[in-house]
Amino acid sequence: MTYKEKAQDIYNQIQQGNILGAFDQYYAENVVMSEPSGTREGKAACRAYEEQFLNSVQEFHGLEVKKIGSDEANGVVFLETAMDVTFKDGNRVNMEQVSVQQWEGDQIVNERFYYQNG
Template sequence: MSYLDKITDIYDHIAQGTALDAFEEYYAEDVVMVLEDGTEVEGKDTNRKRENEFFDSVEAFHGIEVTSITSNEEEATTAVESAMDVTFKGGDRVILEQVAVQHWDGDEIARERFYATQ
């Protein structure tokens, strides 16, 4: 399976509401996620908690649009531009636009960085 196939599968999971299943399958135990503000979050357990907190804060998921997706198979790098439509609990409906860049080590994401587009 190519890296493009893998990242496409991850975003298909997000669209289907099974993002955490993709997280378990594709992220390394020692993954480092770099948030939009530059904060580095290390380890799968810590990132799983952060992901769960995000999804717990969502009242309704209205969908995700992937506007661009690409891969560099030789460098084991993928990138995705997307817009997620969510309503937060007790809050407003918002479109969260971001670019995410993934660096793979074999079949797992070792490092992912998020860039907010707004």
């Protein structure tokens, strides 16, 4: 599979409710994930953050990959996504973001998320 196809598979699995399974399959032990709220290093810390996010969610209403592109020669994938979610506090939020993934072999070693904070 190309890097673009692997990234698409991650989001296909997320749409089917297999969020942590996709994470376990595609993220490296030494992964670094960055976003406006901070940076996490290592698979265990990043997975714990994902679990915390999932535990704050009451219901997912939808996830859409709006755009996806890749630089296969350099192992880079760019995605624009939108997610509609209701949190346990009752807030329903439409979240839009861009992410840039750096791949090595079959796993992501670095992912950075860009979105409007707040």
